[in-house]
Amino acid sequence: MSKRFATLAVAVLMAVGLVPRAAQAICNVDYRVQPGDTLFSIAEAHYNDRSRWTLIYYSNQHVLEGPSVIPGKTLHIPCAQEASAPDATPLRKDDAEMKLLTGGGFAPFTDQALPGQGMVTELVNAALELTPAPVSYSITWEQDWSKHLFPMLDEKQFDMGFPWLKPDCAATPADERCVNFHFSEPLMTIPIMVFVRADTTFSYDSDADMLGKTLCRPEGYYTHDLDRSDRKWLSEGKVTLVRATDPGACFRKLMARDVDAVSLNLFLGANTLIAEGLRDQVVPLERPLSEEGLHVVISKRHWRGTAHLYRVNAGLKALKADGRFQDIVSRHLELFWAQLQ
Known part of the structure; x- marks a missing residue:
């Protein structure tokens, strides 16, 4: 992923109100991926809102390489669905099979x-x-x-x-x-993101960028993506994992410079940043660490x-x-x- 996006504010994930919406989105169309494109840049071009990259992500997982776009592939750019009541569930009842x-x-x-x-x-x-x-x-x-x-x-x-x-x-x-x-x-599936301080030079363009870094995840959270067969970050001591009591505590360690980054799923990270009042001080890097x-x-x-x-x-x-x-x-x-x- 391009380094030029690493210093964007939390608008990458945060509420649509943090980035002006386009007067009219360019959606319900197909788009051929160009070299240098990312889900974030495509969302900005079509929605004028980088946080909407997840719309494209969930609509095109069959042609994505994990969470990454592939030049030459064609993506469908969906229009957002209006919020409405969920469908009825006639089979759902208290005394059920x-x-x-x-x-x-x-x-x-x-x-x-x-x-x-x-x-x-x-x-x-x-x-x-x-x-x-x-x-x-x-x-x-x-x-x-x-x-x-x-x-x-x-x-x-x-x-x-x-x-x-x-x-x-x-x-x-x-x-x-x-x-x-x-x-x-x-x-x-949900993307697992890397969150860093907005004033850092930390970038994550390949796994080599993570070597020697210190990551925080809350106690009890999974680690298999950090130690899978092509990484072995923990078992071979390539990355240091710090545990905290909860997601907010991880972000507080980040702000105290006790860790280099926090790794959480996209949605939990976004909610926690708002709760901790850190939306302008912490940014998610564009390249997800994994998908779960x-x-x-x-x-x-x-x-x-x-x-x-x-x-x-x-x-x-x-x-x-x-x-x-x-x-x-x-x-x-x-x-x-x-x-x-």
Whole structure:
């Protein structure tokens, strides 16, 4: 990614109100990627708003190289969806055949106070409506996420839970999630960003730029993307990982210059910067560190595990095929940006 974007303010991710909107977006068109283009620069050209790069990202994942654009490829530039009420969910009822478990405080993905109870909740609802073998289902909200996998899902108090990250089970087969749970296809993927001080010269154009750096992630957060087979940053001591009690504490360490960067998912980072009052002092670099999927999980000892996962995966495939997936994601992105103004 080009270094000229590294000093942009948090408008890369932040609310649309931080960057003037174009009088009329150039959208619902196809665009052929040129050398030097990024999702950020394409969003600026078509929407006059760099923060809308995620609209292009979620509409074109089948032709992207991870989160990077490829010169010569054709991207569809969608128009933003108007915020509206979610679709009805006639199969969702309290006394249901299939019982799902989730929790709140995970904006914009799951929270009972969010429209549609969050982006991922609405995707799950829609997928289960479109599956070729629909059954009634319920969703229970447990706010203590530490109870979800163990004991609640492991002991089959509920059939399935969402949304959960999947470890690198090929590299770490002994991971407790890999040992005990099956994972659906990703409901969606989220970019993992690198956040730095606005006054730094830190750039991230290739993995070599990270060597010798100190990164912060909160305690309990995954590290498999930092130590995957082509990196080995942690196991070989190439990068130092500092833990903090929560995302805000990581950003406070960044401002105190105790770490070089903070690595969090795009949405959590954006929310935390607003909460910490740092939108003009911290910037996200354009090149995502990785992409992580959010999945539905079910115990490997669940007697209907195969059937239930089939329902989710088949419904998700149908959801993407008929265009509703993009409609739901786009609508929730609009709501997310609006709330960050």
